[in-house]
Amino acid sequence: xxxxxxxxxxxxxxxxxxxxxxxxxxxxxxxxxxxxxxxxxxxxxxxxxxxxxxxxxxxxxxxxxxxxxxxxxxxxxxxxxxxxxxxxxxxxxxxxxxxxxxxxxxxxxxxxxxxxxxxxxxxxxxxxxxxxxxxxxxxxxxxxxxxxxxxxxxxxxxxxxxxxxxxxxxxxxxxxxxxxxxxxxxxxxxxxxxxxxxxxxxxxxxxxxxxxxxxxxxxxxxxxxxxxxxxxxxxxxxxxxxxxxxxxxxxxxxxxxxxxxxxxxxxxxxxxxxxxxxxxxxxxxxxxxxxxxxxxxxxxxxxxxxxxxxxxxxxxxxxxxxxxxxxxxxxxxxxxxxxxxxxxxxxxxxxxxxxxxx
Amino acid sequence: xxxxxxxxxxxxxxxxxxxxxxxxxxxxxxxxxxxxxxxxxxxxxxxxxxxxxxxxxxxxxxxxxxxxxxxxxxxxxxxxxxxxxxxxxxxxxxxxxxxxxxxxxxxxxxxxxxxxxxxxxxxxxxxxxxxxxxxxxxxxxxxxxxxxxxxxxxxxxxxxxxxxxxxxxxxxxxxxxxxxxxxxxxxxxxxxxxxxxxxxxxxxxxxxxxxxxxxxxxxxxxxxxxxxxxxxxxxxxxxxxxxxxxxxxxxxxxxxxxxxxxxxxxxxxxxxxxxxxxxxxxxxxxxxxxxxxxxxxxxxxxxxxxxxxxxxxxxxxxxxxxxxxxxxxxxxxxxxxxxxxxxxxxxxxxxxxxxxxx
Numbered sequence: 001x002x003x004x005x006x007x008x009x010x011x012x013x014x015x016x017x018x019x020x021x022x023x024x025x026x027x028x029x030x031x032x033x034x035x036x037x038x039x040x041x042x043x044x045x046x047x048x049x050x051x052x053x054x055x056x057x058x059x060x061x062x063x064x065x066x067x068x069x070x071x072x073x074x075x076x077x078x079x080x081x082x083x084x085x086x087x088x089x090x091x092x093x094x095x096x097x098x099x100x101x102x103x104x105x106x107x108x109x110x111x112x113x114x115x116x117x118x119x120x121x122x123x124x125x126x127x128x129x130x131x132x133x134x135x136x137x138x139x140x141x142x143x144x145x146x147x148x149x150x151x152x153x154x155x156x157x158x159x160x161x162x163x164x165x166x167x168x169x170x171x172x173x174x175x176x177x178x179x180x181x182x183x184x185x186x187x188x189x190x191x192x193x194x195x196x197x198x199x200x201x202x203x204x205x206x207x208x209x210x211x212x213x214x215x216x217x218x219x220x221x222x223x224x225x226x227x228x229x230x231x232x233x234x235x236x237x238x239x240x241x242x243x244x245x246x247x248x249x250x251x252x253x254x255x256x257x258x259x260x261x262x263x264x265x266x267x268x269x270x271x272x273x274x275x276x277x278x279x280x281x282x283x284x285x286x287x288x289x290x291x292x293x294x295x296x297x298x299x300x301x302x303x304x305x306x307x308x309x310x311x312x313x314x315x316x317x318x319x320x321x322x323x324x325x326x327x328x329x330x331x332x333x334x335x336x337x338x339x340x341x342x343x344x345x346x347x348x349x350x351x352x353x354x355x356x357x358x
Numbered sequence: 359x360x361x362x363x364x365x366x367x368x369x370x371x372x373x374x375x376x377x378x379x380x381x382x383x384x385x386x387x388x389x390x391x392x393x394x395x396x397x398x399x400x401x402x403x404x405x406x407x408x409x410x411x412x413x414x415x416x417x418x419x420x421x422x423x424x425x426x427x428x429x430x431x432x433x434x435x436x437x438x439x440x441x442x443x444x445x446x447x448x449x450x451x452x453x454x455x456x457x458x459x460x461x462x463x464x465x466x467x468x469x470x471x472x473x474x475x476x477x478x479x480x481x482x483x484x485x486x487x488x489x490x491x492x493x494x495x496x497x498x499x500x501x502x503x504x505x506x507x508x509x510x511x512x513x514x515x516x517x518x519x520x521x522x523x524x525x526x527x528x529x530x531x532x533x534x535x536x537x538x539x540x541x542x543x544x545x546x547x548x549x550x551x552x553x554x555x556x557x558x559x560x561x562x563x564x565x566x567x568x569x570x571x572x573x574x575x576x577x578x579x580x581x582x583x584x585x586x587x588x589x590x591x592x593x594x595x596x597x598x599x600x601x602x603x604x605x606x607x608x609x610x611x612x613x614x615x616x617x618x619x620x621x622x623x624x625x626x627x628x629x630x631x632x633x634x635x636x637x638x639x640x641x642x643x644x645x646x647x648x649x650x651x652x653x654x655x656x657x658x659x660x661x662x663x664x665x666x667x668x669x670x671x672x673x674x675x676x677x678x679x680x681x682x683x684x685x686x687x688x689x690x691x692x693x694x695x696x697x698x699x700x701x702x703x704x705x706x707x708x709x710x711x712x713x714x715x716x
Contacts, residue, residue, distance in 0.1 A: 072647065074463065074645040075433055075462075075463045075464055076433065076434040076463045076465045076645070077641070077645040079646050079647060104433070105463050105464075106432030106434040106435040107432075107435060107465060107467055109464075109641065147666065147675050148676070149668050149669055149670070149676065150666045150667065150669065150675045151667045151669050152666040162595075162599050164599075164602055172598070172602070174599060176589075176591075176592040176595060178592075180583070180589045197588065199588050206668075206669030224589050224592055224593075225538070225582060225583065225588075226588055229555045230538055230557050230583075230584055231534075231537075231538045231539065231582050233676070234534040234536075234582055237532035237534060237678045238532075238596075240532070240663075240678065241532060243659075244530070244659065248656060249647065250646065250647070251647055251651075254655070254659055255659055255662055255663065256662065272655065272658060273655075283435070283467065285607070287434070288430065288435060288437050288607045288608065289437060289609055293609075294606060294607065297612070298602070298606060300630060301602065301606060301612055304613055304614065305508075305598075308509070308512055309508065309509045309510050310507050310508060310509065311508065311509050311560075311563070311564030316507070317505050317506070317507045317508045318506070320591075320595045
């Protein structure tokens with residue numbers, strides 16, 4: 001596993017996005033979004049996906065020069081049409097709209113249609129932090145998840161991210177798939193040849209399986225909880241809320257109609273909306289109480305939880321966002337390790353577009 | 359187990375609330391909220407709790423004549439001070455504020471401090487439905503839940519409810535504790551003398567236990583997911599978000615400082631805010647797209663999910679809210695069954711306040 005600096009990978013991604021026709025500004029925004037995943041340790045959503053975006057562009061499913069626009073609005077809401085652009089660019093636009101609304105109305109909520117995969121949810125939510133706002137971000141995704149009691153794949157891994165500012169402590173940043181485990185975790189087990197814990201996957205008959213390839217064999221991921229007695233109906237509710245807020249509110253494709261990320265699967269022939277959907281929100285902290293009061297109480301909250309008595313003295317209680325922030329500071333300094341398969345992917349892009357890599 | 363009509367129990371609760379000094383209007387509102395739990399089958403949160411509220415009043419922890427008021431607001435937000443009133447009355451007031459804000463600003467978000475237990479989360483969220491709005495409701499609660507890796511009880515069961523209107527189909531109503539199982543489910547196992555599934559409870563050393571009395575013996579409920587490999591860090595994030603939105607945003611007591619519901623435990627001597635907190639929201643559907651378009655797409659969503667292929671032909675896929683709505687129509691017709699212990703409780707209240715019961 002070779003290691004690359006953030007700068008090298010960022011420059012490479014930027015050049016690739018420019019080659020498919022993105023403006024320099026959009027290529028930078030897309031690369032910022034994409035690389036935030038590599039930095040934060042969410043390897044499945046970073047440059048490992050770059051060739052996937054390019055294949056979608058080759059299929060005509062990504063518009064490199066979208067006219068992203070607000071198609072409806074009220075003081076605290078908007079619907080943004082992404083014009084089939086990269087979600088990596090559309091979502092930052094929409095998050096900015098949410099922030100501007102929040103400045104005036106106290107909160108801003110933006111539903112997005114006609115978009116594509118937007119990278120990691122947490123990146124968009126975190127944009128609110130520097131404005132002393134709470135940020136929220138969710139997206140629907142390719143159907144891979146079965147509702148409790150169903151054999152069919154009707155939902156995506158539909159992540160939710162919430163970023164909450166503190167004062168002296170780093171921000172609270174929750175960012176999680178609404179399944180027991182994200183698909184990226186399964187891929188790690190597949191590479192290692194290991195089994196999945198019970199509750200992650202069901203086979204094509206809907207029975208629990210520990211086969212890490214279960215989803216590829218026609219099965220499905222299970223909603224957070226894993227089975228009914230462990231609360232999978234709650235994970236199903238969460239995934240559904242993300243789907244409805246992101247796609248039914250905006251006019252995107254929802255549930256099993258959501259367009260697949262992989263280019264070898266065509267979108268459904270009977271769409272119920274346009275593209276993929278996101279839902280982004282910003283709440284000004286001082287729309288509720290003075291920001292310094294709120295943030296010093298967040299410090300107190302964070303310290304109380306972080307210093308609570310651990311079960312195992314070797315494993316301290318974590319604050320959401322801590323592991324990713326630590327990873328980011330390590331990778332900014334030491335670089336980003338890439339698997340051989342990802343290096344090969346990037347080398348192929350390098351040849352295809354005549355951009356030096358490595 | 360004897361059965362009582364909704365009317366009988368509602369009248370009884372109303373009389374009890376009037377006896378402690380509530381106005382006739384507040385006594386009705388509190389009884390509407392309380393009985394909605396019995397009707398929807400959430401027996402732990404209905405008249406079974408009536409004597410608990412009265413004991414808090416006896417301790418001076420509930421103000422029967424609160425001056426509930428907005429203490430801060432922006433176009434889309436407000437903070438409500440519940441003046442130590444019944445959450446059963448304070449939350450409906452705050453939800454109405456959220457709805458009025460949404461009429462003008464598109465959405466309304468109300469954080470509540472200085473309140474008490476507010477009944478079932480779903481009842482408040484559902485208030486938005488008749489306005490063609492999406493309703494949201496959450497509350498913090500007595501600390502009974504340990505974050506992943508912690509021995510200590512730092513969070514409540516902190517429920518989240520989201521109610522989404524449809525057209526011909528009944529509304530989608532998700533309402534769930536952010537733990538693997540709600541405390542009421544444990545109480546059922548305790549009465550039956552049965553063990554709890556793994557992942558519900560940890561003992562006082564923090565180890566997983568199947569002892570249904572584990573929490574009473576100094577252990578804790580586990581966040582949704584049950585353990586790290588099944589995603590309990592996600593349940594911990596969800597419970598934390600509810601705690602922060604309900605109590606840090608509003609200025610209520612958060613985390614382990616949240617006041618206990620039981621009257622035999624005193625609130626902490628070093629409060630970090632006032633009373634318990636809630637967070638209520640309303641989003642006008644047509645702040646995003648025309649309401650009829652949204653609602654007919656919700657019908658399509660609901661029908662697709664409800665009719666998806668089940669794993670077991672005997673167990674159809676459920677839409678969140680279906681079981682509770684069916685229970686409500688049965689109990690409205692056939693009455694509400696009460697356990698002997700609850701009947702005894704109500705008989706004691708009947709004697710204490712000289713109100714006929716049974």
